[in-house]
Amino acid sequence: MTATLAPPREPGSPAPASSRRLAERVFRVREFGIIAVLVVFVAVTAAIQPRFLSSTNIQFILVDATIFALLALGETIVVITRNVDLSVGSVLGLSAFLTARLASSTHGLPLVLVFLAGLGIGLLCGIANGLMVTLGRVPSLVVTLATLYIIRGADVLIVGGSQVVPSSYYPSFLTMSKATVGGIPDLAIVVAVVIAGGAYWLRTYRSGRELYAIGSNPDAARLAGIPMGRRVFTAFALSGAIAGVAGVLWASRYGTVDSTAGTGYELQVIAAVVVGGVAIFGGSGSVVGAAIGALLLQTINSALYVLGVSPNWDQAIAGFLLIVAIVLDRIISLRLTASLRRRSARRGS
């Protein structure tokens, strides 16, 4: 190895780790921020209305949140790559109905197969999205807007005016979403594990890191030889598959499934994801944060209900929170960039 010719040019410069720590600290702050808000919310609500922390209520919150958290996992994977998947609500609806039909018509069918069916339905939709976005080079906003329409329309055509009612299911289908372990729904645990797995993948595997790269700077990603088509396609396929599974859970949770299942969910999921700290333009954010965002929004809904606030306020508050979240994010990121630039400038010139 050659000896260097010139010593590093910043005599007496501060430990370089400081800017890294600063960046990481801010990053962690984001997740801690929402967790803190969540904790405060729960604490205040529980103080006013102890019923809030009853085991049944917690279970309800968790099951609802679980479905959204799952959707948020899939959506985050897509948003990180600087894309968006608007079709998740429709996919959920389609999957909910078809799997509910399946579960109600063939008794004795192992649950696993029902899940696989849901996953398959969602996967097909996701593959269609993925192909159109990657091969067709059409912006994902447009593609998934179109598939939102098409899938919802197909759902309506298939469902007609019918619906699946809880009485027609075999019992285990319905109870699966209610089963608990020590007061915590099984579902929540399983989904938490899945999300943790997703987070781990995004952090420690090349394919996961490449998703961030694609969203952070698509040109650089191309130059770096990242197989962009394959990665983005996989992201959409995953998002679809996850939405499909979420559909099964939805059917189990709500029992009655008609053609309106999942309507409007896509925008709620995106709200959860943004509140959770995922940048809408991709490149940064975590699935854990997104899941917490979903949990937070559901908790707020429930808290308002328990506090006797008219449910009429749910939407307004959710919208308000979303705006506050992105305003705060913007302010924080501006400050961070400015301070990083200042440090860089001080050392460089």
Next chain:
Amino acid sequence: MGPGEEDGRRSPGADNGEPAGDSPEAPAPDSPAAPGPEADSPAAPGPEADSPAALDPDAPVVLSLERVSKSFGAVRAVIDGSIELRAGEAHALLGENGAGKSTMVKILAGVHQPDSGTLLVNGQPAELHGPAGAIGAGIAIIYQEPTLFPDLSVAENIFMGRQPLRRGRRIDGREMTAEADALFTRLGVRIDPGRIARGLSIADQQLVEIAKALSLNARVIVMDEPTAALSAVEVARLFDVISALRADGAAVLFISHRLEEVFEICQRVTVMRDGRHVLTSPLAGLSAGDLVRAMVGRDMPERVPGERGAPGQVQLTVQRLTREGVFTDVSFEVRAGEIVALAGLVGAGRSEVARAIFGIDRYDAGTVTAGGRQLKKGSPTAAMAAGIGFVPEDRRQQGLVMEMSVQQNVALASLATLRKAGIIRASAEKSFASDWAVRLSVKYGRLTDPVSMLSGGNQQKVVLAKWLGRRPSILIVDEPTRGIDVGTKADVHQLLDSLAGEGIAVLMISSELPEVLRLADRILVMREGRLAAEFAQAEASEETIMAAATGQLEAQAR
């Protein structure tokens, strides 16, 4: 003004093509980058003391392009291009814009396949299939605008797609950081691998790119105008890095418009013109004039600023302009008919002052008075109403709307005058645009062509036309000839000169000292946000300007 000039080793007028024989004696064949002036100017400390070994004439040829051609449709970008790189050398590639340099680089990058000719890697014929193929062949390109992932860490930027793995194909973060540290040590710089890339200076970003190249075992590193946006200190650091790379056995292909840098850091040079190879030679024995003649094919006439007469009334007054952390207490005036240059190193705050005057950026204290009235801060509209035109630094990003036609771009700032009853009159717009395009000799196909189709020099003329069409009384130009070929550069200089002659007050920001010296009546030097010095044209020289730009202390140390 070129960076690194504090060492006083630039041959004066290196890139304005003074006829051969004017420049001081040619560098001795052994020293890789030592232009003559050491004999005349005080001994300069600096990298020369530890300059790397001379180019070994027996070093193996690691890469060569022979008689390569490439056409795009009917456009023959490269007709007969050749480059030969030896291990351990820094090799300059010179040529006007349009000479075919960028196409050659894209061929090396694997982006284009040559239509004919051979590419030899280590003496063996090879084909580069895409950027991956180029990387596999050990070729790395450092572009002018580094493309990093702003949200990811420096280490990840270096190793994206090739992160070191531990058991189970998981990324080994610690190993990645350690390897990144090792790379930076090899380059002799210190950058924290763990910090995110967002907020890194351009110079640091380049270093990350170079580290990336090293990590890919690049044996050929192509640098495309690397010093365009760097301060003097950063350029010196880059040159050290280049020396380190050379000592390591890599070959560096250095593309630049700045001849003084070429003489400083390179051993051999290849010149292209009109898509053809013109010469390849050791720099020893060549003068700047030789190079310019090779690039342009003609002698550049020595230009003298025309007779302009005494400057008239004060048109622009800037008083105690301050923006915290960016510039402080800047005061000056510009009179009708004079060209005032704002010189200084990159980062001294010149563009920021200009943008603050025009209202694009805000300022915290001070006043700007134009056309007799104090200007409202932060309002380009007010500035324009007071007769100020602003030709920005980055013509592609800031000066032009690429999607729009030549005509529309020229008219963009004058639409109010071209309308009647609220509607834009198409015929008025067309004659307006055509008028100005002709006046500035803009070369275009049709006025309705998208402006993206024009060459850099002609695009710059379109930006100028846009502002001149408003008949400004004050024209601010930021780096008027950056990235422009020699011929159009002369046109632009001529234009600025005649504009001043017509009575316009011109404030020119430029980093090219010869340009400043040639055009300006007065030269203001900024340093770290403050006005450091003012020179009249007669008393200014490259040395004095550089001294002021870098702080008197360094000048005194010599």
Next chain:
Amino acid sequence: MDRDLQATSGNAFMTPEHVRGDEPGSGRGAGGWAGRLRPAMRWESGLALVVVAIAIFGSAVSPQFLTANNFFNLGLNTGEVAIMALPMALIIISGEIDLSVESTLGMSSALLGVLWADHWPMLAIFVVVLVVGALAGALNGLLITRVGLPSLAVTIGTLALYRGIALILLGPRTVSNFPATYTNVGLTAIPHTDLPYSAGIFIVLAVIFGVVLHATPFGRSIYAMGDNAEAALFAGLRVKRAKTTLFIVSGMASALAGVLFTFRLNTAVQNNGVGLSLDVVAIVLLAGVSIFGGKGSIIGVVLAVLAFAGLQNALLLTNFNQEATGVVTGALLLVSVFVPNIAMLVRSIRRAATRAARRMPPEPALSMPRKDT
């Protein structure tokens, strides 16, 4: 890579002089001069053909399609969405998006209902509703231009916020006792014509928007900022002001649409307009407005409205499940964005296939010796 090839392929007409300088045609929008004018008209012409095709389809499917009465219904059903599509087109051309329009519509409907139930005079209600619509748009505009937030995220937030306000205002109530003079907009045509009021308003607005967008400096600046906001700023164009204006106009248009919607159905209820935002965006995209900004025309919007309305109507006449018409809208949207890309699509499928067939990446060129020390 592909971009370079595409960009340069149009330069066959240029002499080398024009090329000397930078890499030929390195800009994003480059295309030969011949290909330059035509794409602008190409989309609209294609769309016109689609409209004709839908008209043929409609009349084939039902003898009632081409009747004045049917046109009346057609205009009636699409009127509000059409009105909202005009400012939406400008917003998307300027490089932003507004997903909150459906909620502004809902909010103004709720406001209308609440104030009417409180016995306010109708004229005052109109004023209040329009002002609130403008304020709603102004909030969007301010968050996007002053705070610098991405419009997609902001308008998703206001989508929820404004719908929430509608919910707070009206709760579960329904107000349905509007006077006949107003609810007649849903029944009668403009005197001496066969046009419903909303269609008439749309036509007038379309002319105004068309003139503004295509022939005024303001309109030119919209295109400029959509293509390159920074260059627009440096040219002295008032980007923030223009965008805020667009959002305010969008808010007011949505408020107007809300009033028309409420009167047509004679119902003010909190969920009026749910789902319409995406309809509006779909129409604008169908019109040839690029989602990236900088391109599009009002003629396209008018044609897209006709196509959309015609299709909905034709399907209605065939007793196609109303709620499933989304399938057709979605398919139309996809076709409209894919047709220009078909050539590129074919090429990329072919490339993907060859790459898959090859399995391994091509053998890298021989690596070079590394100097050891």
